[in-house]
Amino acid sequence: MAKQLPYRTVRTAFERFETAEPEPRGELSHTNAYTLLVAVALSAQATDAGVNRATKELFQVADTPERMLALGEEGLVGHIKSIGLYRNKAKNVIKLSRILVDEYGGEVPSSRAALQSLPGVGRKTANVVLNMWWGFPAQAVDTHIFRVANRTGLAPGKDVAAVERAIEDNVPVEFQRHAHHWLILHGRYVCVARKPKCPACLIRDLCLFEDKTA
Template sequence: MARQLPYHTIREIFARFHAAEPEPKGELEHLNAYTLLVAVALSAQATDAGVNKATRALFKVADTPQKMLDLGEEALTQHIKTIGLYRNKAKNVMKMARILVDDYGGEVPSSRAALQALPGVGRKTANVVLNMWWSHPAQAVDTHIFRVGNRTGIAPGKDVDAVERAIEDNVPAEYQRHAHHWLILHGRYICLARKPRCPDCLIRDLCAYEDKTP
């Protein structure tokens, strides 16, 4: 775990991220709040690309909770069988659809507590939906953000909750909304797990990582 970078350094890091990509976007394909929620729930222990491949056809026939219920669990399973843990995920998606129809009139709630109460939805999934759909400054810490936060010194922490708090505490307010997307994309394409692409990194001179690749 790297040392915590000072505030002025973190501000400069996010100023550079913003200059390079002012409006970073998540890579999960979706049509509305419901399809976003389903896509994020399906993405646990799976790649965004793999989820997108499975959901393109699915969302053409089931883009609301009621349509998902009408589709049925067996048909849903066939759509998502290329995704890891697909049987359990299919059960959760169907249970989620039933709750959304019965308790929320088919709408996706905009409260973290309500989202986390849904089957198959944890804090990370709830934060992604809050951030991407409602533009809340919620920080969804995945493996990429955990690695980048600790390696760079932007948001060091022993677990995902600590890293989430560190982002909230140390990233300037004007960069909070897009912080998790900048960090995810940086981890996915530059600050790789096994061999980070330090020569291509736009924050190389600011990063606290001591074992930079030449």
């Protein structure tokens, strides 16, 4: 695990991210809070591109919890069979849709605790929804963010919870709304796992990673 970079260095790194991409966007297709919630729940152990292919037609017929319940579990399965763990995910989506209708009037709650009480929704999924739909500075730490945070020294931690706290503690507050997306996109396209693209990296001179690629 890398050492924590000094505050001024962290600030410089995020200033560069902001200059390069002032308004980063998540890559999961959605039209409302409900379709975002479903897309994120389906994305566990799957790629965003794969989820988007599956949900393109799904969300045309089921973009609310009521319409998803009308579609039913088997109808949902027919749309998401290309996604890993589709059977279990379909069960959870139908269950959470029923809860949203019965307990929340068909609306997606904007509380982390309420979101996490839904079937198949963990802290990471809740944080993505809070961040992407409501603009709350929640940090959804996935494998990309965990790798980048530790490799660079921007927000090191021994587990995802520690990295989430490190981002909240060390990233200047004005960058926290978009920190999640800057880090995940950096990890997905530049600071990749096997052979990071260090020559193309915006923060290569700030990063603590010792085995930089030429």
